[in-house]
Amino acid sequence: MSKLDQVLILDPPSDLRFKGPFTDVVTANLKLKNPSDRRVCFKVKTTAPRRYCVRPNSGVIDPGATVNISVMLQPFDYDPNEKSKHKFMVQTIFAPSNVSDNDSLWKDAKPEDLMDSKLRCVFEMPSENEVNDVEVTRAAPVINSLKSEATVPAAAADDTELKKLLEKCKRQQSEINKLNEENRQLKEEGLRMRKMPPRSDHMTSNSTSIVGRETSAAFLPSLLVVIAAIFIGFFFGKFIL
Numbered sequence: 328m329s330k331l332d333q334v335l336i337l338d339p340p341s342d343l344r345f346k347g348p349f350t351d352v353v354t355a356n357l358k359l360k361n362p363s364d365r366r367v368c369f370k371v372k373t374t375a376p377r378r379y380c381v382r383p384n385s386g387v388i389d390p391g392a393t394v395n396i397s398v399m400l401q402p403f404d405y406d407p408n409e410k411s412k413h414k415f416m417v418q419t420i421f422a423p424s425n426v427s428d429n430d431s432l433w434k435d436a437k438p439e440d441l442m443d444s445k446l447r448c449v450f451e452m453p454s455e456n457e458v459n460d461v462e463v464t465r466a467a468p469v470i471n472s473l474k475s476e477a478t479v480p481a482a483a484a485d486d487t488e489l490k491k492l493l494e495k496c497k498r499q500q501s502e503i504n505k506l507n508e509e510n511r512q513l514k515e516e517g518l519r520m521r522k523m524p525p526r527s528d529h530m531t532s533n534s535t536s537i538v539g540r541e542t543s544a545a546f547l548p549s550l551l552v553v554i555a556a557i558f559i560g561f562f563f564g565k566f567i568l
Contacts, residue, residue: 333444334367335388335419336360340444343398343415347452349405357396357446359417361388366422368429371396375413378403385429387422405450413448 338358345353361367370385380399388394398415419442420432 331442333442334363337444342449343446344449345400353400355398360393364390367419368422369419372416411448411450415446416443418443
């Protein structure tokens with residue numbers, strides 16, 4: 328008795344193509360469609376079971392239904408000069424209505440009741456343009472992430488520096504106001520000392536010195552005025568005590 332033709336429609340029908348690079352798991356998809364009006368049991372076999380992971384590797388397909396199978400090739404060192412000898416076989420059998428144990432069904436199946444289709448594995452390396460496109464696609468999210476991370480600290484640093492400068496300006500303005508007030512007080516004190524009658528030669532000498540220093544300080548830059556005012560205040564305080 329001749330063997331039955333495969334009842335299922337396979338997509339792809341003859342080749343499973345795996346596109347590298349093969350440094351990671353590469354997956355090929357296989358569709359099994361049941362165009363008949365009967366339930367069909369299937370299982371997937373391979374000549375290299377350690378190199379592949381198949382999900383699902385067996386099952387039952389209802390009439391008119393389709394099953395998607397993922398064939399996952401494990402990472403390996405690809406040699407373009409070595410041709411792949413790996414093959415897959417999809418084996419099927421009509422499911423009897425009174426059988427619920429698929430294991431016993433396959434064990435007791437007669438050879439003439441089995442249907443099978445074979446597929447060969449093809450390994451392909453991507454072209455240079457495809458590799459560049461993949462690298463750009465993978466790198467774009469990383470670059471965008473780095474840009475966003477770099478922008479946030481820069482903006483925060485600018486705000487921090489601006490606040491520091493404003494605080495420094497406020498402190499300097501406060502110091503200037505304080506020095507101006509002290510300078511004004513020293514000028515008033517000098518005018519008051521001019522109007523006071525001399526008590527002694529020593530007092531007159533000191534007063535004249537103070538007035539002379541105060542008068543000279545008025546023509547100096549603001550920093551020199553402050554320094555002169557400090558010395559005048561020191562001697563004046565010593566004289567009073």
